[in-house]
Amino acid sequence: MRLSDTIEAFIKEMMGEEQQEVEIKRNELAEFFNCAPSQINYVLATRFTPDHGYVTSSQRGGGGYIRIVQVRRSAQDHLSYLLNERIGNGIDAQSAQILCRQLAESGVVSLADAQLMAAAVSPGAFSVPMPEQVKNALRAKILRAMLLSIAQRRGE
Amino acid sequence: MRLSDTIEAFIKEMMGEEQQEVEIKRNELAEFFNCAPSQINYVLATRFTPDHGYVTSSQRGGGGYIRIVQVRRSAQDHLSYLLNERIGNGIDAQSAQILCRQLAESGVVSLADAQLMAAAVSPGAFSVPMPEQVKNALRAKILRAMLLSIAQRRGE
């Protein structure tokens, strides 16, 4: 298992069901896992971003810390956030994958739905020669169409 | 016996009766068989395709892997036909919609899946300026990816 995955799991473990918030000491954690302190930043940057459903803040200097807060939204809010704010006129493949995964993890859609959506906007599905910008625009439209389909299904 | 056949047999051996899913390390396997790593790709490309009833995915970088999932027997029958005959490397919007509907009506996929697929390849989702031919190719790839995703589902 990759170190980053281990650290990710460790942090998520710290953050129990009730406590949707956790505070860590970068250096301590790095010491504990025997890695460079910036490794912690890497984990945060790749696994605890707003797209992943987390917001982080920190304080430097003596007694410094990093606080990680998990944002919880209702299914409705989550969907409308994605539709109206997050997915604009374009979205890259990787972000799309993350958003799909997050939808499943937050319980907004089933894992099967999430995987289906992720497949539809995966790099493989888009492996046709055209400018990245056009791909992003199309991905956004397709993602939106699928999310609307789900939202509609919900309202019946 | 050819090396490729040996590797094929080895992988199928790993994937026992119950365990219809296996994860390999490309470099390790190549090392074990004393061959070029790309030989593994050759084996996968020629013997573990959807037509053969397998779907693969992978992760690059440190701690990377290749995962091979065996498609359910019942799903495999439809899959080859859909991928090769019905979809091919291009499909227009209307045919795609009809296909989705038929898949749901014949019970090959759930209604929810069909609706999601239909939404993904709907004219609305594709309302972006580009040649019809490219759209058809893309629609085919997207449908293909989604069908593979469905076929890949095992015991969840």
Place this chain on the structure above:
DNA sequence: TCCTTTTCTGTCTTTCTTTGACCTATGTGT
């Protein structure tokens, strides 16, 4: 034999992870 298909290797590319060097902010004691 000669041609075609299949198998195999090598090289270059892309992606993800890990480390390290240097930078900036904050707290504390003088």
Place this chain on the structure above:
DNA sequence: ACACATAGGTCAAAGAAAGACAGAAAAGGA
């Protein structure tokens, strides 16, 4: 205020895989 210690931040380079693809080698077939 100033200096120093104690944090965390940034970024680039190195490392660790897997992917793509062209071309060599081997196997089959006519």
